[in-house]
């Protein structure tokens with residue numbers, strides 16, 4: 001069989017998965033690329049990859065896709081790496097700039113503005129705005145750099161009572177069951193060895209990697225996370241289709 005083309009997120013949150021894949025025989029059956037989330041989505045949609053950790057918002061553009069793993073990038077409460085940053089309270093913002101690296105969090109921000117905070121806000125993809133969405137490692141240590149900081153997974157939980165799923169392992173075509181099994185075992189191995197991985201990360205005074213990878217990111221794709229995906233996709237369809245990434 002040809003190698004399976006895998007697109008994984010290039011952020012710290014995905015390192016446990018990479019750690020597991022690199023220590024499994026499955027690594028010889030894949031070509032692995034590391035991409036920002038919006039690019040993972042693009043690759044799956046345009047058949048430049050077969051399997052990826054794909055922002056769940058992109059499922060709307062992937063009619064034949066299947067979530068194939070028991071693991072995801074999620075959170076139960078605060079995630080600590082997906083924010084709206086602002087100098088004004090959310091009640092006073094008129095414009096929001098999206099993050100070009102995101103699909104899901106761009107949608108989540110707009111869902112929360114419309115349905116949770118009940119605000120009508122103009123959405124921009126570039127330029128100056130009252131507030132902006134930012135995801136991933138670029139947010140590390142930035143909690144005190146803005147007057148107002150909204151952790152979007154925390155606000156989703158307050159809005160719905162549910163955990164949140166940012167991205168899930170998605171295949172855009174049927175893959176052999178034996179491959180999927182071996183792949184998932186490699187992911188599980190990486191998660192079980194997070195402490196080893198954390199020891200290898202360069203220490204940072206302004207960010208706690210252990211708390212992030214052991215507590216904030218919640219990797220289990222369980223029933224409540226599935227419910228969250230269904231609810232999120234339903235709410236996405238209620239939005240005026242936002243300008244999103246390719």
Ligand SMILES: C=C(O[C@@H]1C=C(C(=O)O)C=C[C@H]1O)C(=O)O
Nearest residue numbers: 037055081102103104105136166
């Ligand atoms: C928790 C995060 O979740 C991410 C957010 C995504 C998105 O907004 O589309 C996609 C993948 C995840 O990397 C993060 O990046 O900080």
